[in-house]
Amino acid sequence: MACAALPADIIELVALRERMQVLKALAARRGLPVPATGWIASGRETLVLCVRPERWLVLTVPAAPGSALAAWQPACAGCAATIELSAGLAALCLTGPAVREVLARGCRLDLHPEVFVPGSAAATSIAQVPVILAALPGGWLLLTPATTAEHFRDWLAATARPFGFATGAGVTVASLAGERAP
Amino acid sequence: MACPARIARGLLTDPARPLHFRFDGRELQGLAGDTLASALLANGVLQVGRSFKYHRPRGIVTAGPEEPCALVDVIGARGREPNLPATTLPLTAGLVAESQNRWPSLRFDLGALADRVAGFLPAGFYYKTFMSPGWGWERLYEPLIRRAAGLGRLEASVGPHADPAETVHDHADVLIVGAGAAGLAAAHRLGATGLRVLLAEQDLAPGGGTLLDGRWARWRESTGAALQSFPTLRCLMRTTVLGAYGHGVFGALETLSAEESARFGGLRERLHVLRVRRVLLATGALERLIAFPANDVPGVMLAGAALRFLTRYGVAAGRRPALFANNDEAYEALFALAAAGVHCAGVIDPRPESRAAARAKALGIAVHSAAVVGAVGGRHAVRTVTITELDGRPRFVLEADALLVSGGHTPVSGLAAQLGAALAWHEPQATWIPELPAPIGRVAGSAHGVCGLAAAARDGYEAGDALAVDLARPHAATEPPTLPPDPEATAIGALWEVRGRGKAFIDLQNDVTADDVRLAVREGYEHLEHMKRYTTFGMATDQGRIGGLLGCAVLAAARGIPVAETGTLRARPFAQPVPFAALAGAEVRAHYRPKRRLPLHAWHESAGATFVSTGLWLRPLVYSREPGWTPVLEEARAVRERVGITDVSSLGKIDVQGADAARFLDFVYANTFSTLAVGRARYGIMLREDGLLLDDGTTSRLAAGHFILTTTTANSASVLEHLEFHRESSCAALDVVLTDILDQWAQFALAGPRAREVLAPLVALDLSNEAFPFMAVAETMIAGVPGRLFRISFSGELAYEIAVPAGAALTLWSALLESGARFDIRPYGLDALNTLRIEKGHVTTAELNGNTTADDLGLQRLLKQQGDFIGRTLAQRPGLTVSERLQLVGVRPVAPTARLRNGSQLVAAQAPGASLGYLTSATRSLEFQGWVGLALLSGGRQRLGQRLLARSPVHDESVEVQILSAHMLDAENTRVRS
Amino acid sequence: MLRIPCPWCGVRDESEFRYRGAAEARRPEAAAGAAAFNAYVYERDNARDWHCEWWLHVAGCRRLLKVVRHTVTHEIRSVEAAPGAPGAERGR
Structure with a gap:
C-alpha cells in the first residue's frame, strides 16, 4: 500500500x-x-x-x-x-491492493467493492479522527483534519506495515480527476 | 515409553515432531498438535490443579474451551499469564506451565484443609461467619479468604512485554457461528448463492463432531473444497464469537496461527467486530455433567472429551475406564477406546436398556443397567466406582482408573439468548432449545436440539436455504449429498443427581455443590438468579457451561417444580475470557488517542517548548525545559512590559454565514449580535437551556451575513454540536450555514504595549485607536498573507489576534518575531497566558466548569433584556440567582510568601470545617507580590476585603487569604484601549 | 450497539452519533414561563415504548436525525432528517 x-x-x-x-x-x-x-x-x-x-x-x-x-x-x-479549507484538510491518496485490508483495521464502513463502489464517498472516523473517504478508479482519496493528520499518517503507516507500506508521490488532483468516475 | 497413555495416532498430532515442555517443574514430552491437556494426559498426569474454595485435587474434565478445572499459569514472553484452559492451549516447544491455587505443591496443598472443615464453609458462609468484630472483614477475613480462594496469579506489572493487538471490522450478509456438520452444510448452501458469508469456528480446523467420526471424512473434505471455491465466503478458524450486541453486530476473537502471527509482528490475537445482516448459530451442544458424590476426582471426565482426546490426539483417558451415561451418544467414547485396545471396566446406565447398551454387551463390555454411580473412590485419581441401585442400595464396586460421564447434551445457546431467542423446553432430550426471530437469523444442528451428525447437516442445509430465500438470493435446489447414517438411538433417561455421602458438584470451577443449592432454597433464595448469586453457581470464568442445566435441575427438585420452570442462566459476553490487550487493540501507547498538533508544532519544539496535553491538543506550556516559575514570569513580563506572542490556534473557530446568521447568534448567545457592526467583534456568552454557562468567546462580523465565532479550546467540539443541533431543531427555518474552520486557521495573539509597533510594518492598515479601536476587526493582507486581524485581548494588554491560513503560519509568526526583535519580543506559553489572564480576572474552563451561571462569574450584565435566547428563562430561577451562590472573586495570600493551590477550600477561621468555596485558578504573580488566584466563593461579591483561610487538607496547608474583586488588574480597561 | 440507518450516509454505528435527547419535547415560547421550560428541560416519561429522539451524526454528515427507537428492544422503526431542515432529497 x-x-x-x-x-x-x-x-x-x-x-x-x-x-x-x-x-x-x-x-x-x-x-x-x-x-x-x-x-x-x-x-x-x-x-x-x-x-x-x-x-x-x-x-x-x-x-x-x-x-x-x-x-x-x-x-x-x-x-x-x-x-x-485548503489548509484545514490534509488530502491523501492511497493506492495498492491492500488498502481495504488496512482501512478495515480502523474504518467501520463496509468498503467491499460491490458496496463502496468506485465513485462512492463517505464521512466517517478512522483511528479516532474524522475522515472523508472516496473510492476513485485510480485510488482512494482521503481527507482528514490538518491538526490530526500526523496522528492519522502514523496510524496508517503502523497499520499498513505488515502489508508493506510506502510513501507515494506525484499524485495530483488532475491525475486523479483524469480517471473519470462512472 | 515417554507417553504411556498415547495409544493411537491422533488426527492432529504429529508423532515425528516431539516437543518438550515443563509442568510444575517436571520435564515432559508431547507432540506437535497437542494441547497442553492432551500432552499431560499422554504423560499420565491426571491431577492438574486445585479447586477454588476447597482446594480439592482436580483433573481435566473436558477437551475444549468449556473446561472448568484445568486452568494453568503459563510463564513465557508475556510474563505470567493466569487462568489459561489447558484444553485449548496449543503445546509449543519449551512451554512452561504451572498449576494454580496450591501451596506449597500441587500434591501436598495446605489449603486442602478447607475441604476437611467444609461443613463450616457452606454457600454464603462468609456473609454469616465473618460478621464480628466490625473491623474484622476488611483487615482480617477478607485478606485471608483472598489468599485461600482464587485461581491464577496476575502479575502486577504490565511491562513492554505486552503483545501488539489489533481490531478488524468485517462485514457480511450472513455470519455462521460454528463449522460443525450444520455450519458447514449451511455455508455450502449460502456460499453457492454468492452471498457474503463469514464462517467462524473456534476450533483450529473445521468439522466439529465430524472430526470424531471417520465415516464423515469424505463429506468434510468435499464440503471444505466447495467452500474454498466460493469467492464470497471467508472462513475464520480459531475464532470464538464472544458476544452478540444487537443490530447484527458481533464480537469475535481470533487466535492467530504461528505463520500469521509472525507476519503481523508477533500479534497473537485479533479482535473482529462483525457487522452482518443475518446470523446462523450452529454452535453445537455441550455435554453435561451428572451430580454424584466425588464427581470431581481427577479421572472423572466427560465422555465426549475422552472421545476427543483419543481421536484428535491418540490419548486414552484411562487404561481401565468406566462409563456412566444416560444416553446412547456417550457410548461412542467407550466404543472408540475399546476399538483402540483399551479394556473397559464397564458401563453404568440408569436406563433399563438401550440400543447402545446392547452394542456394548456385544463388544463384551459389562453393562450395569438401571444403576447409577453412588461414589467414587480415590482422592488424587479414580480408583473405584461404587455402583448403586436407582433407590440408593449398593450393588457393586468396580475397579477403574477413569470415569467417563455424560448426562446428555445441552445446546450452546448463549449467543441466541443475547439475541433475544425464545427458549423452548424439549422433554425428549431434557433440555432447552433456542429459536431466533427470522429477522435476526436461525439456529441449526445440535444447537437447535437436533441429534446426530446427519440430522445436523440436514438441518444446516435447510437453514442455509431458508436464509438465502430470506435474503432474496435463493439458488436452484440441489440434491443433498448422501450422508453417513446416524446410528439408531434410544432416548435419553433424564438424570441430574445421585444423592449420597460426599460433595456432588454442579459447578466445578466455583466449587458449588448440590447441597449448596438446597441450602440456598432453605434460606429463601429460591429464584434461580438469587440462588446463583448466593452460591456463586455459574459465575466462574466458564459461566457454568457443563453444569448449568444441572444446577437448574437440582434447584427444581429442591423446590418441587419441573426443570422447565426454573428458567435458565444468562450466558453473558464474553463467551470466553479475553485479554484486555485484545480489547484495547491497536489503540495503545502512541495510538491511544489522537494528538492534535498546532500548525507551528515543529517551531515550538525547536524553540525548546515544554508541551502540555490539554484535551487532545499538545500546546506549549513554557519555552523552557527547566522547571520553576522563572521562565514563566519572564514570558509574562515581556507581555506586560514590551511585547509577547502566543499561539492560540487551538481556540474553536466556527464560520457562520447566511441571511439569518445574526438572528441565529442572537438566539444561541445570551447577548446580542444583530447590533454588532460589520468590522467589529464582541465578547459573548452562551448558556445551556438550563441556564448555566456553556461557553464564552469573541464573535466577529465580517459582513452582514458572515460571522466568525470563537470558542474555548476545551469546548470547541461541544459548542459546534450544540449549534448544529439548534440550527436543525429550534432554528430549522433560519438561513444559516455553520462550518468548522478550526483547522483552517492559525491564530496568534500579539500582546503588550509595543504590539501596535510590531504589527504596523506588516499591514497596510491604520492601526491608530481612531481607525482600528479595541474590538475592531479587518480582513487584510498581513505579512503578505491574506488574513484576519482582530483587536481583542485576553491578557489585559494592548493586543491583536491575527489569523492566517494554517499553511502560512510560519510565514506570519516569523515576520512578527522579526518585526518584534527590536522590542525583544518573546513567545509565551500557556503558563504565562494563565498568569496574565488570572491577574486580569478573565475566566477559562476552570471557571466555566458547567456549574456556574453568568451571574456567578459577574457577567450578568451581558444577558440581554429583549428577545428569546437559549437559557433565558431558566437562568432566572431563584436557585441560580441567590446571593449565596459561589461567585467569582480574586484571592491573594496575606503573607506574600505563602503559595496558593488550585482546589484549596475557602473557610472561615472560626469554622474551618465548612467550605465556603474553592480556588479555581492560581498563579505566581507579576503585578503583585507572591501569588494570586481566582476563586468561586459563596456570596463572594459581598465578601470583598474579608480574610479567609485557603485550606488544602491534601497538602496539610492552611493559608490566610484576602478576598478581592476578580478584576485585580486595570479594572478600567485602559491598557487594552491604549 | 445500535446501527442507525442515516438517510444521508447509510447504516452507521451508534458511536458515530451523539444522542441529543427526546425529539417530542418542543421548546416552549419565550414567554411560557419557568414551569413550561422546567418541563421541557427536565421532565421525561421514560416509557417502555417507542421513543422519538434526536441523534446528531457527528462523524458523518453532521446532520440531525429524528429516530424512533423502542426502549426495550432497541429496534429502530424510522429515521428521518430533522423536519424543516434544508435538503429534502435523500442520500443513498
Missing part, C-alpha cells in the same frame, strides 16, 4: 436556504459537477465530493493563496456560503 500527499486547494460550497437550484445552475454554467450525497465526481482538473447534504467540497490543483476562494465567492453571493 502506498500513501501520497495530494496537494490541493479545497473550497466548500454550501447552498443557502432554498437557493440550491440557483447554485446548481451556477455550477452547471461553470462546468462543475454536483454529485449527490455519498458520491464523488470529477470535472476538469477538479474533484467534487458530497458527503454532507447540500455541501460540496471542491478540490482543485493548488494555485496562488486565496485564488480558489476568489474564483467562487463573488459568484456564489446570495446562493451559497463559500469557505476555504
Whole structure:
C-alpha cells in the first residue's frame, strides 16, 4: 500500500436556504459537477465530493493563496456560503491492493467493492479522527483534519506495515480527476 | 515409553515432531498438535490443579474451551499469564506451565484443609461467619479468604512485554457461528448463492463432531473444497464469537496461527467486530455433567472429551475406564477406546436398556443397567466406582482408573439468548432449545436440539436455504449429498443427581455443590438468579457451561417444580475470557488517542517548548525545559512590559454565514449580535437551556451575513454540536450555514504595549485607536498573507489576534518575531497566558466548569433584556440567582510568601470545617507580590476585603487569604484601549 | 450497539452519533414561563415504548436525525432528517 500527499486547494460550497437550484445552475454554467450525497465526481482538473447534504467540497490543483476562494465567492453571493479549507484538510491518496485490508483495521464502513463502489464517498472516523473517504478508479482519496493528520499518517503507516507500506508521490488532483468516475 | 497413555495416532498430532515442555517443574514430552491437556494426559498426569474454595485435587474434565478445572499459569514472553484452559492451549516447544491455587505443591496443598472443615464453609458462609468484630472483614477475613480462594496469579506489572493487538471490522450478509456438520452444510448452501458469508469456528480446523467420526471424512473434505471455491465466503478458524450486541453486530476473537502471527509482528490475537445482516448459530451442544458424590476426582471426565482426546490426539483417558451415561451418544467414547485396545471396566446406565447398551454387551463390555454411580473412590485419581441401585442400595464396586460421564447434551445457546431467542423446553432430550426471530437469523444442528451428525447437516442445509430465500438470493435446489447414517438411538433417561455421602458438584470451577443449592432454597433464595448469586453457581470464568442445566435441575427438585420452570442462566459476553490487550487493540501507547498538533508544532519544539496535553491538543506550556516559575514570569513580563506572542490556534473557530446568521447568534448567545457592526467583534456568552454557562468567546462580523465565532479550546467540539443541533431543531427555518474552520486557521495573539509597533510594518492598515479601536476587526493582507486581524485581548494588554491560513503560519509568526526583535519580543506559553489572564480576572474552563451561571462569574450584565435566547428563562430561577451562590472573586495570600493551590477550600477561621468555596485558578504573580488566584466563593461579591483561610487538607496547608474583586488588574480597561 | 440507518450516509454505528435527547419535547415560547421550560428541560416519561429522539451524526454528515427507537428492544422503526431542515432529497 502506498500513501501520497495530494496537494490541493479545497473550497466548500454550501447552498443557502432554498437557493440550491440557483447554485446548481451556477455550477452547471461553470462546468462543475454536483454529485449527490455519498458520491464523488470529477470535472476538469477538479474533484467534487458530497458527503454532507447540500455541501460540496471542491478540490482543485493548488494555485496562488486565496485564488480558489476568489474564483467562487463573488459568484456564489446570495446562493451559497463559500469557505476555504485548503489548509484545514490534509488530502491523501492511497493506492495498492491492500488498502481495504488496512482501512478495515480502523474504518467501520463496509468498503467491499460491490458496496463502496468506485465513485462512492463517505464521512466517517478512522483511528479516532474524522475522515472523508472516496473510492476513485485510480485510488482512494482521503481527507482528514490538518491538526490530526500526523496522528492519522502514523496510524496508517503502523497499520499498513505488515502489508508493506510506502510513501507515494506525484499524485495530483488532475491525475486523479483524469480517471473519470462512472 | 515417554507417553504411556498415547495409544493411537491422533488426527492432529504429529508423532515425528516431539516437543518438550515443563509442568510444575517436571520435564515432559508431547507432540506437535497437542494441547497442553492432551500432552499431560499422554504423560499420565491426571491431577492438574486445585479447586477454588476447597482446594480439592482436580483433573481435566473436558477437551475444549468449556473446561472448568484445568486452568494453568503459563510463564513465557508475556510474563505470567493466569487462568489459561489447558484444553485449548496449543503445546509449543519449551512451554512452561504451572498449576494454580496450591501451596506449597500441587500434591501436598495446605489449603486442602478447607475441604476437611467444609461443613463450616457452606454457600454464603462468609456473609454469616465473618460478621464480628466490625473491623474484622476488611483487615482480617477478607485478606485471608483472598489468599485461600482464587485461581491464577496476575502479575502486577504490565511491562513492554505486552503483545501488539489489533481490531478488524468485517462485514457480511450472513455470519455462521460454528463449522460443525450444520455450519458447514449451511455455508455450502449460502456460499453457492454468492452471498457474503463469514464462517467462524473456534476450533483450529473445521468439522466439529465430524472430526470424531471417520465415516464423515469424505463429506468434510468435499464440503471444505466447495467452500474454498466460493469467492464470497471467508472462513475464520480459531475464532470464538464472544458476544452478540444487537443490530447484527458481533464480537469475535481470533487466535492467530504461528505463520500469521509472525507476519503481523508477533500479534497473537485479533479482535473482529462483525457487522452482518443475518446470523446462523450452529454452535453445537455441550455435554453435561451428572451430580454424584466425588464427581470431581481427577479421572472423572466427560465422555465426549475422552472421545476427543483419543481421536484428535491418540490419548486414552484411562487404561481401565468406566462409563456412566444416560444416553446412547456417550457410548461412542467407550466404543472408540475399546476399538483402540483399551479394556473397559464397564458401563453404568440408569436406563433399563438401550440400543447402545446392547452394542456394548456385544463388544463384551459389562453393562450395569438401571444403576447409577453412588461414589467414587480415590482422592488424587479414580480408583473405584461404587455402583448403586436407582433407590440408593449398593450393588457393586468396580475397579477403574477413569470415569467417563455424560448426562446428555445441552445446546450452546448463549449467543441466541443475547439475541433475544425464545427458549423452548424439549422433554425428549431434557433440555432447552433456542429459536431466533427470522429477522435476526436461525439456529441449526445440535444447537437447535437436533441429534446426530446427519440430522445436523440436514438441518444446516435447510437453514442455509431458508436464509438465502430470506435474503432474496435463493439458488436452484440441489440434491443433498448422501450422508453417513446416524446410528439408531434410544432416548435419553433424564438424570441430574445421585444423592449420597460426599460433595456432588454442579459447578466445578466455583466449587458449588448440590447441597449448596438446597441450602440456598432453605434460606429463601429460591429464584434461580438469587440462588446463583448466593452460591456463586455459574459465575466462574466458564459461566457454568457443563453444569448449568444441572444446577437448574437440582434447584427444581429442591423446590418441587419441573426443570422447565426454573428458567435458565444468562450466558453473558464474553463467551470466553479475553485479554484486555485484545480489547484495547491497536489503540495503545502512541495510538491511544489522537494528538492534535498546532500548525507551528515543529517551531515550538525547536524553540525548546515544554508541551502540555490539554484535551487532545499538545500546546506549549513554557519555552523552557527547566522547571520553576522563572521562565514563566519572564514570558509574562515581556507581555506586560514590551511585547509577547502566543499561539492560540487551538481556540474553536466556527464560520457562520447566511441571511439569518445574526438572528441565529442572537438566539444561541445570551447577548446580542444583530447590533454588532460589520468590522467589529464582541465578547459573548452562551448558556445551556438550563441556564448555566456553556461557553464564552469573541464573535466577529465580517459582513452582514458572515460571522466568525470563537470558542474555548476545551469546548470547541461541544459548542459546534450544540449549534448544529439548534440550527436543525429550534432554528430549522433560519438561513444559516455553520462550518468548522478550526483547522483552517492559525491564530496568534500579539500582546503588550509595543504590539501596535510590531504589527504596523506588516499591514497596510491604520492601526491608530481612531481607525482600528479595541474590538475592531479587518480582513487584510498581513505579512503578505491574506488574513484576519482582530483587536481583542485576553491578557489585559494592548493586543491583536491575527489569523492566517494554517499553511502560512510560519510565514506570519516569523515576520512578527522579526518585526518584534527590536522590542525583544518573546513567545509565551500557556503558563504565562494563565498568569496574565488570572491577574486580569478573565475566566477559562476552570471557571466555566458547567456549574456556574453568568451571574456567578459577574457577567450578568451581558444577558440581554429583549428577545428569546437559549437559557433565558431558566437562568432566572431563584436557585441560580441567590446571593449565596459561589461567585467569582480574586484571592491573594496575606503573607506574600505563602503559595496558593488550585482546589484549596475557602473557610472561615472560626469554622474551618465548612467550605465556603474553592480556588479555581492560581498563579505566581507579576503585578503583585507572591501569588494570586481566582476563586468561586459563596456570596463572594459581598465578601470583598474579608480574610479567609485557603485550606488544602491534601497538602496539610492552611493559608490566610484576602478576598478581592476578580478584576485585580486595570479594572478600567485602559491598557487594552491604549 | 445500535446501527442507525442515516438517510444521508447509510447504516452507521451508534458511536458515530451523539444522542441529543427526546425529539417530542418542543421548546416552549419565550414567554411560557419557568414551569413550561422546567418541563421541557427536565421532565421525561421514560416509557417502555417507542421513543422519538434526536441523534446528531457527528462523524458523518453532521446532520440531525429524528429516530424512533423502542426502549426495550432497541429496534429502530424510522429515521428521518430533522423536519424543516434544508435538503429534502435523500442520500443513498
